[in-house]
Amino acid sequence: MNKRELRTLKGQTLLLGAMFFASAVLALFLAAQRGFFEKFIEERYVEIPPHLKPLADAAEQGRLDRAAFEKLSSADRLILYDDWMRRPDPPPARTPSALVASDSGLYLARAERTIVSGRVDQKMRALSFLELAGSRAAIPLLRKALQWSIKRQTAEITAKITETLDRLERN
């Protein structure tokens, strides 16, 4: 088909058809690449600065200095969460309860964000955080996350949320 023929109504319709066909093929290819897209969904945690290290160590022992903690900004308080998420397995067991006891709303919302937008291992760690925190305030949050996870058919996360929810409800 030459340029003159392509300029006709039939040629232009064919061009449009070819573009739609190519788009459909590309869309099918992209639809099959969910794993690739999911690789970019992860949280990045900042390294703890030296002036917050003593607080993180104290939280690890379950003895958070409330006066020093109260002086921190929300951003600094969240660095303590980041630090806990960065720790190698197994993470300190007392930190979550110490942090949630000091600022329940902030840390529960932060853990919820990880469950929604973190990598699978990060989601698991956030669920451990909620479990170790032992706060019943996390129950409604976990129920919502459970519905969301069931709908998205993420079996591993669903199982872990169910387990965490069971433990919290039994406490």
Add this chain to the structure above:
Amino acid sequence: MTERVARRGTSLTNRILRLWDIRARPFRALLRAYVLMDFRSQQYGRATASKPRDLVTPLFWVVGQYLLLSVLACAVLFARVDAFCFTLVNLGLSMLVIGTSLIVEFNEVVLDPEDLNVIGHQPIPLRTYSAARLTNLLAYVLLMTVALNIFPAIMGLGLRDTGWIYLPAYAAAALLGNLAVVGGILLLYTAFMSGRPGDPIREVLAWTQTILIMVAFYGGQAVFRDTQDRLEMAAYNLPQWIMYLPPAWLASFVDSTSPARAGTRWWILGAGVAFNIALWTLVLQRISIAYARMQPAGAAWQRATLPVLREAGRLGGSIVRLLARSRVEAASFWLCSTMLRRDYDLRMRSWPSLGVIIALIVLGLFADQLGDPFVDQNPAKTVLPIASIYLLAYPLPAIIHNLTFSRDHAASWILWSSPISDRVAFAEGIRKAVTYRILFPLLILLLIVYAGIWRDVGHALAHVAVGWLVVIGAGHATQIGIMRRYPFSSPATRGSIIGSIALFAGIVNVTAMTLAAVHYFAVRSLLSFTAYVVALAGLVYGLRILSKRVIQQRFAVVASYE
């Protein structure tokens, strides 16, 4: 030949047409003409800078832009949000864009009183004309619906919470939603408004998809850079009011087909179909009346009279008198200001060059990266505010060069025959019109944004003052580099608008970015910043002196037109 005609005469299509009392031959001829007009899309022709005889037609560009818009939106949303949010955003986008598309191409696809000038004397029954018009309209809606929804309809199959039924459910929802929007707009215009949208709104809406692509592109970057995961959390905690929006009803239907949902909400689909039938019955009634009442040259004629001009000797208002130093300067300032206000083409060509700065500010606001460079030394926080004032250099060459072109270029003989005694003053008037009419308001906006974010008016003023020097300097550099011809003296031809100044614009940008890098280091101490501002002012003054010489020698001389 006779056999072919006879075969055509008894074909199924013809029998159906005859059943509806529609004459087949005029119907086919009209439909073919309307489809041709769709490809030529006059309004989009301007926005896409393509001509009716180009191989790649305006319609092709528009379909391509819709595909790009939807693939960008899908790439940003895919795997990040659930099926409901994915569907909601894509259906909403589709309904918004098809609405703007219909208004933009109203003449081509719905109703154009100028049709009567061409076919009014032909024996074409009203029913046949209406049928051809409506068939073309539905084909247009279908084409746009496919272009806007092919990616979300297929890519959605790859989401975690969708099954195979998602594809037909999404396709049905998209078609219903778009038909409802088109029907609603047609009803609005034919029943309550003047019968057709005005030219200004169509010109502006012709850029909608370009703007949306920019939003999707820059917004997508903001999503990928966002450390707060706002998109994912917004999708997870959708506000309740969203559920009152029609795209949410349709998205709810599509989402209910998910394997994890208890049951499919077929009633939403049924209600949508019933609503569309009722709406389109009304639309067909109204549009048939509109076709029947069409008058030759009725509403299609543009306004023949222009606003009354000021009296001779009193050109321009108080702003012109305040800014212009001489009558010649005032004359060119007034001319450019008037054309910037009056010529839609010119405005449409000029606005996109400002888009980068606005996008940068929005991106910075969204990603919390508009830090005060006088206080914060974190490059992640200060690069965007510094870049935003140096990017102000780019629009100057683009807009001043655009002023050379006009659809009324033939009227430039007035400038040739006018006694322009001072070329420098005339060129200064052009520069000042662009500077004060377009870039000064943008600088004021930047001042307000920075003063609000930094909570320090002094810092914001100092920062924007540097931006002002950049604007003045870029204006003089443009006078030196590309200002050679009288404004509005050439027709806007493809490739001449940006292509011929690409190198110069590149040099201006590189220089501006180099200065931005120097600014970044200079702002760390008051002394070095002061020294930098003084040096920058010196550079601007040097450019001003040089520009005067160049303008004297090269502006609007015969050699510039050879």
